[in-house]
Amino acid sequence: FSFGFYAATCPAAELMVRSTVRSASSVDPTVPGKLLRLLFHDCFVEGCDGSVLVEGNGTERSDPANRSLGGFEVIDSAKRTLEIFCPGTVSCADIVVLAARDAVEFTGGPSVEVPTGRRDGKISAASNVRPNIVDTSFSVDQMMNLFSSKGLSADDLVILSGAHTIGSAHCSAFSDRFRRNPNGKLTLIDASLDGAYADELMRRCPAGAASSATVENDPATAFVFDNQYYRNILSHKGLFQSDSVLISDGRTRAQVESFAKDQIGFFENWAQSFLKLSSVGVKSGDEGEIRLSCSTNNV
Numbered sequence: 001f002s003f004g005f006y007a008a009t010c011p012a013a014e015l016m017v018r019s020t021v022r023s024a025s026s027v028d029p030t031v032p033g034k035l036l037r038l039l040f041h042d043c044f045v046e047g048c049d050g051s052v053l054v055e056g057n058g059t060e061r062s063d064p065a066n067r068s069l070g071g072f073e074v075i076d077s078a079k080r081t082l083e084i085f086c087p088g089t090v091s092c093a094d095i096v097v098l099a100a101r102d103a104v105e106f107t108g109g110p111s112v113e114v115p116t117g118r119r120d121g122k123i124s125a126a127s128n129v130r131p132n133i134v135d136t137s138f139s140v141d142q143m144m145n146l147f148s149s150k151g152l153s154a155d156d157l158v159i160l161s162g163a164h165t166i167g168s169a170h171c172s173a174f175s176d177r178f179r180r181n182p183n184g185k186l187t188l189i190d191a192s193l194d195g196a197y198a199d200e201l202m203r204r205c206p207a208g209a210a211s212s213a214t215v216e217n218d219p220a221t222a223f224v225f226d227n228q229y230y231r232n233i234l235s236h237k238g239l240f241q242s243d244s245v246l247i248s249d250g251r252t253r254a255q256v257e258s259f260a261k262d263q264i265g266f267f268e269n270w271a272q273s274f275l276k277l278s279s280v281g282v283k284s285g286d287e288g289e290i291r292l293s294c295s296t297n298n299v
């Protein structure tokens with residue numbers, strides 16, 4: 001597990017992932033957000049080992065908490081290219097990390113050099129998902145505990161939550177923060193939410209909205225990786241409860257305020273925290289395997 005792990009065995013590996021991510025993102029601007037979230041959900045369950053990619057009954061990917069993940073076809077497509085030029089060499093776990101790294105860069109975020117050489121895990125169990133993934137209802141304490149179990153700090157929590165500067169969410173992820181009264185008016189259940197913003201969210205997620213309806217995480221600059229997320233939460237327009245609570249806790253509020261004013265500082269910190277996230281529970285050496293297809297374990 002090191003920088004340039006494929007320099008001898010597949011020198012163009014990072015370039016091939018990059019060009020796959022670039023072309024997929026130019027066709028579909030929702031791709032970067034999906035790829036970035038995929039990394040989070042991979043690394044928090046069994047480490048960054050591609051376990052989230054495996055298809056089938058009872059796998060992580062089949063768990064309801066992972067139903068709204070996307071970007072799998074981009075990973076598969078990069079893997080297909082890599083299998084042509086460097087068969088059996090580049091892990092799916094690395095492709096997930098490289099794709100997330102590129103997604104951030106292509107949307108205007110910092111470029112981060114990442115070590116490679118992660119091996120693909122052989123275990124992917126739906127029952128591992130819920131205990132390891134943060135729910136939007138979590139308190140700052142609960143989030144800090146889960147992050148700390150992955151070797152990540154309270155600062156990492158604030159910094160990595162900045163990922164919500166791109167991408168989108170299904171109505172069900174935040175609809176419990178307000179309620180529509182019979183007269184059509186809104187009652188705030190989560191009083192920390194800006195009323196006008198909640199009205200807008202209710203309009204975008206009307207009763208009987210398709211379950212596929214989505215809202216942008218950061219409506220101001222939805223497709224730009226910037227520090228707008230922190231300004232949103234300071235103005236009580238964090239989309240998830242788990243975003244809003246970051247300013248109600250003394251241990252996280254100062255960081256939010258500082259990143260809201262300082263994009264360069266956010267980018268520098270992002271690079272560090274991204275490296276930490278992408279190193280969680282990495283398998284190397286003779287652990288795991290190099291999958292031939294990202295959606296199935298080798299037979």
Ligand code: HEM
Nearest residue numbers: 033036037040068134135136160163167168169170173242
């Ligand atoms: C800290 C606790 C976190 C919670 C509670 C949380 C929760 C969520 C939820 C509920 C969604 C919406 C999913 C949907 O309905 O489609 C979402 C989207 C997203 N999350 Fe998080 N998240 C957290 C941290 C992170 C981290 C650490 C990252 C990456 C570093 C991340 C990246 C994203 C991205 C990019 C999206 C947009 C996905 C898309 O566009 O499809 N999140 N998150």
Ligand SMILES: [Ca+2]
Nearest residue numbers: 042045047051
């Ligand atoms: Ca994993």
Ligand SMILES: [Ca+2]
Nearest residue numbers: 165218221224
């Ligand atoms: Ca943004």
